[in-house]
Amino acid sequence: MPTDPAASRPREDSPAQGAAGGVDGRGEGGASDAHHADFWEALYSRRSIRRFLPDPVPRELIDRVMHAGTWAPSSCNYQMWDVVAVDDPELNSQLTALSSQMGNAPVNLVVSYARDFSEEGWANVQSASAMIQNMSLAAGVLGLGTFWITQMGDREKLRELVGLPRDRLVVAVLALGVPKVVPAQGPRRRPLSEVTHYNTYAGRAIPSSTDPADWSPELLSLYQRARVLNGLRHNKPREWETRALVTFLDRCLPEAHGAAAGESETIRPWLDVLPCSGILTERLSRERRGFRFDVVERTVEVARFAAGRTRPRGASLAWPEESAAEGFEPPAPEAYDVVSCFFRLEGLQATERAALLSAMARWMKPEGRILLGFVSSRSFHGAMEALRRRRGGPGGVEYVLAPDPNIGPFEALDPRTVEEWVGAAGLRVSERLALGALPCAEEVAFRTRNASPRLSRLARGLAACLAPLGRIGGIEAARGRYRFLVLEH
Ligand SMILES: Cc1cc2nc3c(=O)[nH]c(=O)nc-3n(C[C@H](O)[C@H](O)[C@H](O)COP(=O)(O)O)c2cc1C
Numbered sequence: 001m002p003t004d005p006a007a008s009r010p011r012e013d014s015p016a017q018g019a020a021g022g023v024d025g026r027g028e029g030g031a032s033d034a035h036h037a038d039f040w041e042a043l044y045s046r047r048s049i050r051r052f053l054p055d056p057v058p059r060e061l062i063d064r065v066m067h068a069g070t071w072a073p074s075s076c077n078y079q080m081w082d083v084v085a086v087d088d089p090e091l092n093s094q095l096t097a098l099s100s101q102m103g104n105a106p107v108n109l110v111v112s113y114a115r116d117f118s119e120e121g122w123a124n125v126q127s128a129s130a131m132i133q134n135m136s137l138a139a140g141v142l143g144l145g146t147f148w149i150t151q152m153g154d155r156e157k158l159r160e161l162v163g164l165p166r167d168r169l170v171v172a173v174l175a176l177g178v179p180k181v182v183p184a185q186g187p188r189r190r191p192l193s194e195v196t197h198y199n200t201y202a203g204r205a206i207p208s209s210t211d212p213a214d215w216s217p218e219l220l221s222l223y224q225r226a227r228v229l230n231g232l233r234h235n236k237p238r239e240w241e242t243r244a245l246v247t248f249l250d251r252c253l254p255e256a257h258g259a260a261a262g263e264s265e266t267i268r269p270w271l272d273v274l275p276c277s278g279i280l281t282e283r284l285s286r287e288r289r290g291f292r293f294d295v296v297e298r299t300v301e302v303a304r305f306a307a308g309r310t311r312p313r314g315a316s317l318a319w320p321e322e323s324a325a326e327g328f329e330p331p332a333p334e335a336y337d338v339v340s341c342f343f344r345l346e347g348l349q350a351t352e353r354a355a356l357l358s359a360m361a362r363w364m365k366p367e368g369r370i371l372l373g374f375v376s377s378r379s380f381h382g383a384m385e386a387l388r389r390r391r392g393g394p395g396g397v398e399y400v401l402a403p404d405p406n407i408g409p410f411e412a413l414d415p416r417t418v419e420e421w422v423g424a425a426g427l428r429v430s431e432r433l434a435l436g437a438l439p440c441a442e443e444v445a446f447r448t449r450n451a452s453p454r455l456s457r458l459a460r461g462l463a464a465c466l467a468p469l470g471r472i473g474g475i476e477a478a479r480g481r482y483r484f485l486v487l488e489h
Pocket of ligand 1: 046047048049101147148149150151152186187
């Protein structure tokens with residue numbers, strides 16, 4: 001842990017008041033004067049705490065945390081922040097109804113800032129954020145834990161619930177309580193050399209564009225490595241996508257059920273291609289226990305992460321060949337009964353797509369098969385994407401609709417073009433399946449979760465009314481969002 005010489009410099013301008021000197025007008029000290037953690041210790045040991053004891057937090061401590069917040073810098077020192085500490089269990093359960101994230105801690109600090117003050121350069125949000133970070137560090141020193149919540153559901157409803165006037169902008173909520181579980185170590189950080197520069201930026205910035213053409217393979221590798229460093233918490237499967245995948249498996253690879261039931265002792269090799277976070281690989285390995293799942297990825301870190309989600313654990317292999325290293329070899333040719341690639345061609349640059357299909361053809365046994373899944377551009381997917389990018393909505397790569405959760409850029413593919421690449425790789429299509437001509441009610445509910453309740457209800461009602469249309473013969477085959485192909489030599 002680095003130490004800063006400035007840290008030991010005597011302070012000449014310490015404020016007379018402050019945590020050690022009591023909280024202005026709201027009582028002195030409190031139980032925690034014993035906590036005087038070293039600054040660096042406080043900084044580096046702070047973790048987002050998501051599991052708390054139910055014990056109430058004494059208001060003296062809550063006050064001290066909030067007091068530390070008010071010593072943050074604010075734009076022009078306007079200090080237009082207002083914090084509402086919610087420690088009433090009944091009110092907290094109403095907050096939880098807006099977002100389950102607010103159901104973890106006995107206290108939720110609702111942090112707001114004047115909506116129309118200091119808007120230049122988002123200085124209002126920046127000031128509130130400085131306050132939140134101060135409170136978070138102070139809580140750690142007091143033996144409390146916090147976690148920063150932006151997924152608050154309908155923030156206007158939240159504002160009303162805690163009685164804040166309309167011209168307060170709810171910026172975030174800081175959950176506060178006595179930690180039940182403190183993570184042994186935090187999610188790893190990107191290396192300093194990758195994110196900091198002197199005088200002139202000398203790095204290669206991760207694009208926010210969703211267009212695969214803007215992402216060189218190296219940048220994609222960097223990004224995906226950073227994503228898996230965060231662990232599994234941000235990688236939750238979307239049920240409608242895994243359901244489509246399982247439906248396809250049940251229709252096109254039913255023979256493996258026998259092996260799952262223990263009728264066959266032979267474990268056959270299956271190669272899952274570019275699994276990234278491994279969400280789908282994990283599901284595949286649970287669905288088809290008659291196979292061992294090896295994975296092929298661009299970097300050894302990502303490959304190991306995904307392989308670690310399969311049982312029995314498969315091998316971590318390299319693609320393209322240039323990314324191979326000792327202990328990170330390319331897959332052997334003609335070694336796999338099944339080679340699968342689900343929703344990954346969409347994130348590659350156009351030139352890599354055909355190359356990957358050719359490599360997959362080499363990796364499978366002569367009598368093996370390739371299972372390919374992709375999102376069709378001849379579906380409602382494009383309209384959903386356009387809605388997502390509507391003015392004011394989040395537009396960047398972090399929010400692309402599929403695969404969910406996203407792992408990089410994504411563009412839906414034209415099924416005819418995909419079949420051209422298939423032919424160019426010397427493969428033929430032996431089966432086709434198209435699913436999901438219309439968004440299911442669950443997805444509509446999820447996509448509109450932050451919209452006004454009225455709009456969300458309207459969208460869900462519309463989806464329910466239109467659902468039977470999507471099942472009319474031929475519509476799914478022509479307009480299905482999820483396309484699956486079985487390919488053979
Ligand atoms: C602006 C901001 C918003 C966040 N929103 C959430 C959230 O809604 N839910 C959540 O679980 N964590 C949230 N976090 C916590 C981050 O996931 C967490 O800080 C990150 O994974 C690093 O872990 P650490 O805080 O333990 O170092 C947020 C953090 C920040 C700074």
